[in-house]
Amino acid sequence: MTENTDQDVDFAALVERHRAELHAHCYRMLGSVYDADDAVQDTLIRAWRGAAGLRDGHAVRSWLYTIATNVCLTELRRRSRRGLPHDFSPAAEPHTPPGIPMAESVWIEPYPDSSLPPGKASPEAAYDQREAVELAFIAALQHLNARQRAVLILRDVLGFSAAEAATCLSTTVASVNSGLQRARAAVGERVPQRTQQATVRALGDDALRGLVERYVAAWETCDVAAFTAILTEDVTFAMPPLATWYTPRTSVETWARESPLNGEWRWKVTLSSANAQPALAFYAWDEAARTHLPFALNVLTLRGDRVCDVTAFIVRSTDAPDDGSYQRFPEQPMDQRSLSATYERFGLPARLD
Structure with missing residues (x-):
């Protein structure tokens, strides 16, 4: 075995201190955990190549984020933005069955928040780390152009100064300030006034547990009245892909x-968390x-003591050629990529007996 050099040891320690934050940063930029995986890998390769020339230990964080941000900007030039179903089409009429799914590369993916550090990345940040992965915030970011997205994340999520952000993006402080103003206005129009973190704190652990238990019981018993009683009047329910x-x-x-x-499918549910929000992993018989297999990871958005949005990330195959197959989506085979991005990455069981 080759003996590690001092540079190997120092670089490995540096990576471990920043890897989780870098992954969350790339996810915010790209809206995909898979794309974030690739971006972090590319970032670390580039960082390793330049590590020998890094002399100022205090500059490590900004140096890494500069590399990661520019890796993401390059990726964003190659593809269109991601979003949620609400971003691409009007709501369907209630009797309208689902059509053929859209390509997986269109959709925002859920984020496993278990490795997120608590609190703010720095005292200057406007958002804490969990607020900045909430589904509504990630969806709002995707409506910004790539440079505005980077400016908002660098300034308001990571707490970089305008000068540091300008250096990172090879631009001027004036350009950063102008972009930040426009980005804040655009995001402010799309995110709720109260974050999910504040909503959950106000609701309290016991009330949240009771709400989730009623939601689960309604689905496992196919009780439509009990399910809809938990929802706000203006609730939205989406099911990417x-x-x-x-x-x-x-x-x-x-x-x-x-x-x-309607009683044709039997459901079992286990609790999870995604995008720093309550999530429920659904399994269909x-x-x-002769068991319940993964179907969809439902991310719940709350307002007060009700559910105001459900985004159900379905993990079944989209290879069927006709619309009718998706009216019986629980009978479609598993999509391995979607399964890996949700159930496996979130540490959820492969079946529920």
């Missing part, structure tokens, strides 16, 4: 009664396997 989504509550109720809660 399906472009179809439903709102308001009356439409969600009709769709639920005619499709997932599979007759051939």
Whole structure:
């Protein structure tokens, strides 16, 4: 075995201190955990090549983020933005069944938040680390152009000064300040006034547990009335990779009664967390396997003591050629990439007996 050099040891220590933050940063920029994996890998390769020339230990953080940000900007020039179904089409009529799914590269992916550090990245940041991965915030970021997205994250999430952000992006302080003003206005129009972190704190552990338990019980017993009683009047329910989504509550109720809660499918649910929000991993009964197999990771967004949005990230195959197959989506085989991005990455079981 080759003996490690001092540079090997120092670089490994540096990487471990910053890897989780860098991954979250790349996810915020790109909206995909897979793309974030690739961006971090590229960042570390580039950093390793330049590590020998780094003399100022205090500059490590900004140096790494400069590399990571520019890796993401390069990637964003090669592809269109990601989003959620609400961003691409109007809501479906309540009796409308889902159509053929859109390409997986269109959609924001859920983020496993278990490795996120608590609090703010620096005292100057406007958002703490968990607020800055909430689904509404990530979706809002995708509406910014790439440079504005980078400016907002560098300044308000990471707490970089305007001068540091300008250096990172090879631009001027005036340009950073101008871009930040526009980015803040655009994001402010799309995110709720109260973050999910503040909502959950105000609700309290017992009330949150009770809400989630009622939601789970309603699905496991196919109780449409109990399910819709938990929802706000203006609730939205989306199911990427399906472009179809439903709102308001009356439409969600009709769709639920005619499709997932009509009694044809048997559900089991286990608790999780994604994007620093409550999440529920749904499993559908599979007759051939004689067990419940993964179907969708549902990320819940709360307002007060009700659910105001559900984004169900489905992990079944999109290879069926006709619309009718997706009216019975729980009967489609597993999509391994989606399964890996959600159930496996989130440490969820492969089946529920």
